[in-house]
Amino acid sequence: MTAGKRPRRPPTAQQFVLEEIRRAITSGELRPGDPIRQDALAEELGVSRVPLREALKILEGEGLVTYQVHRGYGVVSLSMEDLREVYRIREILEAEAVRRAVDKVTDADVDRLEEIQRGVERASEAGDVAEMAAANRLLHFTLFEYSGMPRLVRHIRLLWEATDAYRSLYYSDHENRERVNHEHRAMLAALHARDAEKAIASLDEHRAHAVSALELVFAEESATTPRH
Numbered sequence: 001m002t003a004g005k006r007p008r009r010p011p012t013a014q015q016f017v018l019e020e021i022r023r024a025i026t027s028g029e030l031r032p033g034d035p036i037r038q039d040a041l042a043e044e045l046g047v048s049r050v051p052l053r054e055a056l057k058i059l060e061g062e063g064l065v066t067y068q069v070h071r072g073y074g075v076v077s078l079s080m081e082d083l084r085e086v087y088r089i090r091e092i093l094e095a096e097a098v099r100r101a102v103d104k105v106t107d108a109d110v111d112r113l114e115e116i117q118r119g120v121e122r123a124s125e126a127g128d129v130a131e132m133a134a135a136n137r138l139l140h141f142t143l144f145e146y147s148g149m150p151r152l153v154r155h156i157r158l159l160w161e162a163t164d165a166y167r168s169l170y171y172s173d174h175e176n177r178e179r180v181n182h183e184h185r186a187m188l189a190a191l192h193a194r195d196a197e198k199a200i201a202s203l204d205e206h207r208a209h210a211v212s213a214l215e216l217v218f219a220e221e222s223a224t225t226p227r228h
Contacts, residue, residue, distance in 0.1 A: 013051035014058075020045055021059060025075055027130035028168030033077035036065060063162035075165050080218045083163060087207050090159050093152060094140075095200045100147035102196035109146055110191050116142060117184050124177040129168050132177065136167075139184065143191075169217050170210050179209055 021041075024030040042052045056073050059065040066076045078086075116139045123132035137160065144153045170176050183206040190198035 013047045014054045017045060017047055017051050017055040018058060021055060022064070022164065023130050025064065025165050026133040026167055028172060030075050030165070031168075032075050032165045034075045035071070036073040036075065038072065062158065064164055076162070078163070078166070080215060083166065083214060084211060086159050086163055087211050090156065091204060091207060093156050093159070094144065094203060097144040097147040097149060097152055097156065098200050098203065099196045100149055101143055101145075102191065102194055102199060104148060105146050105191060105194075110188070113139060113142060113188060113191065117181075117188060120184060121181050124171075124181055127174075127177075129171045132171055132180075133164075133167050136180065166214055170213050173213070176209070176213055180206070183209070 021030070021036070030036070036056065038049060038052055038056075042049050045052075056065060056067075060067055060073070064076055065073050067073050116135060119135040120132060120139060123129075123135050140160075141153065141157065144156055147153065171180070183202055187199050187202040187206070190196075190202060
């Protein structure tokens with residue numbers, strides 16, 4: 001994995017490894033199905049195998065990586081059916097979070113979301129997929145947390161983490177990045193108006209476009225995969 005620009009090193013080696021693997025997955029450096037070669041990765045990150053194993057166990061619990069006997073760890077690879085199910089559950093849970101949030105948000109809260117969205121747009125214009133994914137996550141979860149329902153937000157977070165490996169496939173396309181920003185702007189306009197149903201409709205459209213784009217990716221990969 002290439003280092004790139006990194007923030008200051010987190011306080012523990014385990015946290016450092018967690019952040020680096022997540023960054024590699026959300027940027028597309030590690031793609032769905034890719035193996036995680038522990039010896040090479042530990043050497044590259046300058047850590048021992050112990051914090052690396054601990055980080056991989058955490059990521060396995062989150063559904064971001066998977067372990068197979070005799071093959072080791074790899075980035076999780078989902079079927080299109082799995083992705084549709086995850087996005088459908090997100091649709092249900094996120095709608096409730098948004099309804100609750102709209103009842104509670106202040107003008108200052110919406111201004112904060114606008115500020116985060118400007119960060120999404122800067123990363124989008126720069127073509128920085130990892131940074132856009134991080135800013136996008138911050139935008140959505142800041143909104144969800146305004147619901148005041150931490151258990152609900154934890155469930156939503158697990159669903160997001162299960163599909164992190166696919167976010168880079170969507171954001172790598174310029175048109176998709178522009179679409180994301182348009183949908184975010186529609187959501188923010190609805191929040192300014194305190195219109196929960198319009199905000200939910202914008203998020204529904206947001207997810208539907210992502211699923212449609214990923215269906216095309218799956219279809220293209222199936223077409224290019226040799227048959228045995």
